[in-house]
Amino acid sequence: MATGMTQTLDVDSSEKNKFLKWLKNDKVQKKILLTTFLFVPTIMLLSFIIYPAIKLIYISFTDWNGVSPTYNYVGFKNFINLFTSNELWKTLYANGIYFFLHLILIPVELYIAFLLDRYIKGSEFFKSIFFMPYIINGVAVAYMFSFLYSSEDGILNAILGLINIDKIGWLSDPKIVNYSLAAVSLWRFTGMPIVLFLAGLQSIPKDMLEAATIDGASVWQQFCKIIMPNMKTVTSIVLFLNARGALMVFDIPFVMTSGGPRGSSTTFALNLVKIAFDFENFGLAAAMAIVLIVMILLLSKLQNKLLGMKG
Template structure:
């Protein structure tokens, strides 16, 4: 090593620093992904050594079986409430970016749900939505709104909105912190210039704040939409997919197909479809954002 020139040693070190992460990336990311795609074209139970080649059979099953592809409709409430969540996060970020007394306390309180364990949050809301002794129905009864008391997790039309509201409570503070960081990067001179020009608060918010948050909104919306497509923990812990399969999600169905029915080939195809949907959403979102930027 001592006989090598500094230039050669530098190249060796740089090559090593590049090759080791690339090797780990290929081993733990690209190879499993390629293996997943291969398994999606086979019929495999996860145990047998042999795998039967099916071609596009699994993908045809995914798109033609309403029990598999049809569960995407259960995730619409997660998308809708996720959009509302981002809107609320922007509003809270703008409020807490001002000179509000105790703003640091409110920032911590709103961010606190995000650092809580997802399963613990699910069990906590099990007591909130409990039909008989739940705090939500208890509160409605206390203020005289007994007619609004519901079986929140036992009604087909309400269960997904109830579960999605838990995500709203948990992730709104996280999104708010991201928007807050973006707001603090906007130069104060821009707001002062807008004030001198006679712009009101709403006009400043709409014409100055929102355009400067476009990239961050794009990032958060992608995370929100991809998260809405990959919901699993809440329905698994709280409803087990019930009532009568009304809260089953595509990822829930994928895991059930693999580990309960031992159909790893079909589950792999479902995973690939979910990955492609996420990529399509990202592409559409980037196209829309870039057109608005032009």
């Protein structure tokens, strides 16, 4: 009996040694390390991106009201209603104003970054100043500009009064309300492209620019032949952020006008939220969210093609 126990212990010890030897193998350790580090991100990816995306697609084919425990399948009805409703697509006009104003400002942002990189000392200080509005809470920014635009005691109308110009309904005139709100967006988000462009400029090898200067290239020639070709990736990122931001504008019109006057400042995202929570039509809202994602991806693809970039 003692001999049997000894043999069992020897077998267990031998198996344990084999396992320890296998565990000490470099390839095995790398696999264990990679698996351990990838486990948490994979679970988070599945939980917070993949599953919600699948759920969103599923809800878009139902008439779920956000409360009912059951889902009634309606097929493509939500998408048909979306593409045949003029009211829903009118909101894209407001988004278009944000998009084109930000697009027009991109050369100015690049020029400011160029000045900070080449001609202005203490660029870190100015970079912080330009970036500061971006990190301020969006609701706080909206309330601040609501005071500036106020028809009663707003600073802008007070300045106009000093030069004998009638008050302007910055937020009450349907013709100019979107431009007023887009100006707030420009003030808040312009700092991010400037910082990105500045980072791109600083990544260009200085000896390349010095060699071009020695060869007699002007600043404009350096900008066109050296700087811009090396800034394609950064430009692509800025254009993508512009497209995504313009199509997803929500907080500024929501806080400042609630989509008024008469729905003229309602953006696509603001309309989406209203349909979901005010009209309790989460199925149509989910369909709008899917269309919004597709529009952002298509705009990104178009911009990459125009820049001659892959992907």
